[in-house]
Amino acid sequence: MFWQEDIKEEHFTLPSSIQDAVFSIRSKILPMDHAYLLSQALLKHLPWLAEVNAGIFDISVADGNGWEQDESGLYYPSKRSRLNIRVPQEKLKETQALSGTTLDLGEYSIKLIKALDSKLMSDMQIVFAKRVACDKGVSEEAFLQTSFNQLQALGIQPKKMMAGLERNIETPNGTIHTRSLMVASLRKAESVTLQEQGIGEHRLLGCGLFLPQKGIESVNAV
Structure with missing residues (x-):
């Protein structure tokens, strides 16, 4: 854990340059680890996603608690499930x-029922990424130090960070190791920059993508 004193609020106008395209979906069943399958399916329709720094949230992240899991590693998306794709504003309509x-x-499918209202980035002080790519077996201290350096490279001076659960993403090229990360007490402009x-x-x-959180308690529930 990395913790410093709180900061004061400042006036800030939310930009619209990066937005989340949001879809209501229908899917009978999905594997918990569906990040690679989902990315490949979307790239068939939107091959430019890889060229514009886009981000694809897995269904469970986009929806929060809108899913049920069984012991087989599969889960059943609910009617509240959403797919979020983070794209530049000029690519939003497409x-x-x-x-x-x-x-x-492949064995699974996702019906994109309806495009809902897009979402701007948030200026909330707390943001959370379910997955940040890291080396296998990296210590919490080393993970936080690497994250600290990456944030500073974006012009962000992190005050509070907390590492969380470790997860793996399986791909044909091997396993990608990840860990969750909460960043708190951000300035409004910093919060937006980090989400963008x-x-x-x-x-x-779905790695390195941050969503706003109302508090630390909501992060612990993810």
Whole structure:
């Protein structure tokens, strides 16, 4: 854990340059680890995603608690489940045009029922990434130091950070190791920058993508 004193609020106007395209979805069943399958399915329709620093949230992250898991490593998305794709504003309409499309994930599928209102980045002081790519077996201290350096490279001076659960993403090229990260007491401009830019690699697999949180308690519940 890395912790410093709180900061004062400042006036800030939310930019619209980066937005989350949001879709209501229908899917009978999905594997918990579906990041690679989802990214490949979306790239078939939007091949430019890899060129514009886009980010793809896995279904469970985008929806919060809108899923149920069984012991087989599969889960059942609920009617509240959402797919979020973070894209530049100029690509938003093209992304939303996927409404009505069924994504082919091999043995699984995801129907994009409707494009909902897009979401701007938030100026909340606390943001959380379910996955940040890291080396296998890296210590919490080393992970936080690397994250600290990545944040500073974005012009962000982190005051509070907390590392969380470790997870793996399986791909044909090998296993990607990740760890969750909370960053708190951000200035409004810093919060937006972090959500826009993210940290680390594998954004199309949901890594390094941050969502706003109301408090530490909501992070612990993820």
